[in-house]
Amino acid sequence: MEQFHTGRHALITGGGTGIGLAIAQVLAAQGAQVTITGRRGDVLEAAAAATPGLHPLVMDVAVEDSVVKGCAEAIAARGPVTICVANAGIAEGKSMAKMDMAFWRNMMAINLDGAYLTARETLRGMLAEQWGRMIFVASIAGLKGLKGAPAYTASKHGMIGLMRGLSEEYMGSGITFNALCPGYVDTDIVTRNTLSIATRAGIDNEKAREMMTKTNRHKRLVTAEEVAAAANFICAPASGSFNGQTVEIAGGQM
Known part of the structure; x- marks a missing residue:
């Protein structure tokens, strides 16, 4: 199999399990050195031990200092990040009547603030290289309302808004910004x-x-591998015109 990403450094938040791990494995198979981040070191270590090319890094996307230091450490070890997948997130439902400010802020801190911080700290390397792929793992809830989960819905709508704003701001730079919107x-x-x-x-x-x-x-x-296949396409060398898009992966039209 042709290895598109030999010599490239990819960073994936929430990369120790699920969608993040599936994407990490696909990119590693394409030759990338992949930094996988998360809050549980043992989970990351186990994932890295099972797949060559994966490198564990404990990082909490909800804490700015952790993201700044974590990304700097990864870049120092493996060079500029030219593929970034902002995948870390939580999915919790709670009705408006039962929701408090602490619940709202935690949802935004992890899902939206975390995506912003990760993008901010990796974008510099992409600009220097004049090439990059930034993927935000959103949800169908980023495209429509999800009953019983207004905070989650808002966080994923915000993530897509961030992606669209960045795709316009850096149009023509060689960097693309896209969002994956899987169903369950x-x-x-x-x-x-x-x-x-x-x-x-x-x-x-x-x-x-x-x-x-x-x-x-x-x-x-949906399987994590199906979502990873979409990410693999977005990261391919010939996908430069695929920019500012939301990719629905939910088995049919939503």
Whole structure:
């Protein structure tokens, strides 16, 4: 298989599990050296041990100092980041009536502030190289309202707005900015949400999981590998005209 990214440095937040790990594995297979970040060092170490080309880095995207220092450490070790995937995030539902400021701020700090900080700290290298691929892992909730999750919906709409603004600001620079908008993906987040929905609705786990599955148009959970395939296309050398786009991965038209 042709290796498109030999010599490139990719950084993926939330790269130890799920979508982030699947993307990291695809990029590593294409020859990239991939920094995977997250808050759990043991998870990152296990992922890196299983896949050559992955390098673990403990970093909390909700804390500015952690992102600044973490990105600087990764760049010092492996050179400028020219592929960045802002994937770290949380998905928690809570109605407006039950939501407090602490819940709102935590959602924004991780999902939106984290994406902004990660993009800010990696963009310099892309500008210097005059080439880059910036991917924001959003959600179908970034394109439409998600009942029972106004904070999550707002955070993902904000992420897409950030992507669109950056794509216009750096048009013609050799850097592209795009967002992946998957439906429900078969990851640990869905497992946790299954338990949460079951508890809140007073139903069993199977019915709670079925509720999420039915939201996807093809009536099954999306796989992390399917999302990674879309990311791989966006990062390919011939994708330079693919910029400012939202890519729906939900089994059909939303």
